[in-house]
Amino acid sequence: MATKAMRPAIEGGSPVRDEFLPFARPAITEPDITRVVETLRSGWLTVGPRTKEFEKIVAEYIGVEKAAALHSCTAGLHLSLAVLGVGRGDEVVMPALNFAAGPNMAIHLGATPVLVDIDPETLNVTPEILEAAITPRTKVLLPLHFAGRPCDMRTIMDLARSRGLRVVGDGAHAIGSDYGGAKVGSLADATSFSFYVTKGITTGEGGIVTSPDRDVIGRVRRLSLHGMSSGAWKRYSDKGPWYYEILEAGYKYNMNDMQAALGLTQMERVEVFRADRERIAAAYTRELANVEGVVVPAACLTECVHAWHLYPIQLDTDALTIDRNHFVLALLEEGIGVSVHFIPIHYHPFFRDHLGHAPGAFPVTERYFERAVSLPIYPMMTDGDVADVVTAVSKLLSHYKR
Numbered sequence: 001m002a003t004k005a006m007r008p009a010i011e012g013g014s015p016v017r018d019e020f021l022p023f024a025r026p027a028i029t030e031p032d033i034t035r036v037v038e039t040l041r042s043g044w045l046t047v048g049p050r051t052k053e054f055e056k057i058v059a060e061y062i063g064v065e066k067a068a069a070l071h072s073c074t075a076g077l078h079l080s081l082a083v084l085g086v087g088r089g090d091e092v093v094m095p096a097l098n099f100a101a102g103p104n105m106a107i108h109l110g111a112t113p114v115l116v117d118i119d120p121e122t123l124n125v126t127p128e129i130l131e132a133a134i135t136p137r138t139k140v141l142l143p144l145h146f147a148g149r150p151c152d153m154r155t156i157m158d159l160a161r162s163r164g165l166r167v168v169g170d171g172a173h174a175i176g177s178d179y180g181g182a183k184v185g186s187l188a189d190a191t192s193f194s195f196y197v198t199k200g201i202t203t204g205e206g207g208i209v210t211s212p213d214r215d216v217i218g219r220v221r222r223l224s225l226h227g228m229s230s231g232a233w234k235r236y237s238d239k240g241p242w243y244y245e246i247l248e249a250g251y252k253y254n255m256n257d258m259q260a261a262l263g264l265t266q267m268e269r270v271e272v273f274r275a276d277r278e279r280i281a282a283a284y285t286r287e288l289a290n291v292e293g294v295v296v297p298a299a300c301l302t303e304c305v306h307a308w309h310l311y312p313i314q315l316d317t318d319a320l321t322i323d324r325n326h327f328v329l330a331l332l333e334e335g336i337g338v339s340v341h342f343i344p345i346h347y348h349p350f351f352r353d354h355l356g357h358a359p360g361a362f363p364v365t366e367r368y369f370e371r372a373v374s375l376p377i378y379p380m381m382t383d384g385d386v387a388d389v390v391t392a393v394s395k396l397l398s399h400y401k402r
């Protein structure tokens with residue numbers, strides 16, 4: 001007979017953890033707090049010297065000349081698509097396994113998000129998948145570096161150039177990812193990163209656009225502040241420092257100096273954070289790869305660096321007596337915070353009605369979604385936390401084995 005410890009907590013057994021392990025938690029330490037408090041004391045809270053410094057540090061890290069710091073990755077996707085000329089009637093190709101930001105921003109610009117399926121191993125789009133979706137109306141390819149695993153950007157850029165298209169990278173998960181020696185954010189016409197609280201580094205909320213083209217960044221920056229003129233002309237103007245001109249219809253999407261102050265201390269540890277995530281991913285893979293009932297995420301090729309924003313396992317639901325939803329509820333009862341990334345875009349009522357895709361349209365995405373569970377992975381996790389996750393997952397897999 002199963003002992004209380006072996007019985008799932010959801011069925012009255014003892015949970016693996018008494019204290020709940022959150023799915024995500026930012027790595028905030030004293031230097032972060034000190035820098036933000038210093039900023040508050042300085043009296044300069046809005047966009048200013050710290051934002052400029054943050055842009056410089058991120059640009060250097062990615063390997064580009066310029067970057068534009070914004071209040072979110074969503075804002076960055078919006079402005080990137082706008083700057084690259086996306087408008088009414090255009091098509092923007094992106095994966096169905098996605099967050100709402102990319103499709104929503106395309107729609108706000110009057111364009112159509114063209115959804116595509118993913119590669120079952122990398123969970124990313126491939127150049128071949130993107131190419132098959134190109135039509136005369138395609139304007140931009142919008143690959144997502146899912147979970148922090150980089151797409152093959154050199155080949156995607158070659159494809160785009162050969163077809164006269166532009167590329168926007170969704171780098172929300174991918175600060176620090178690298179494919180073949182090129183960091184995510186260094187090759188695409190524009191790449192938008194997220195500094196939301198669960199991401200590789202955080203500014204609370206925030207984002208940044210990087211581009212190898214300084215003109216793209218100049219336009220993103222201008223659009224982020226109402227389309228206001230700035231920079232060199234002021235020095236030669238006979239008008240006072242109060243003077244500005246609106247050069248196009250912009251938005252109000254800028255980052256502020258309190259966010260940037262946090263970003264600066266976070267950037268000092270960006271590689272440490274990535275290494276922490278990599279270490280946790282390696283431990284999960286070591287402990288779970290041979291456990292029946294689960295498929296671990298495929299390791300990166302030797303030439304690629306994974307940011308491990310997420311560690312998405314897939315349940316072999318044919319070998320289990322429960323489905324993914326029940327597994328998630330059972331893990332929560334064991335005291336382990338988990339999540340699912342993502343509900344396929346075409347499953348949401350709005351996109352279903354707007355785009356008209358029926359279930360079955362993207363079989364790899366849909367099969368992945370039915371089986372997907374994202375395990376906690378973040379620098380603040382201890383070895384004991386990681387061991388508890390492994391114990392809880394193994395316990396449930398063994399109990400619910402068919």
Ligand SMILES: Cc1ncc(COP(=O)(O)O)c(C=O)c1O
Nearest residue numbers: 072073074099101172194195196
């Ligand atoms: C793939 C993807 N793109 C874009 C975003 C939007 O990021 P933000 O919240 O910074 O706008 C997210 C947020 O989680 C995401 O997961």
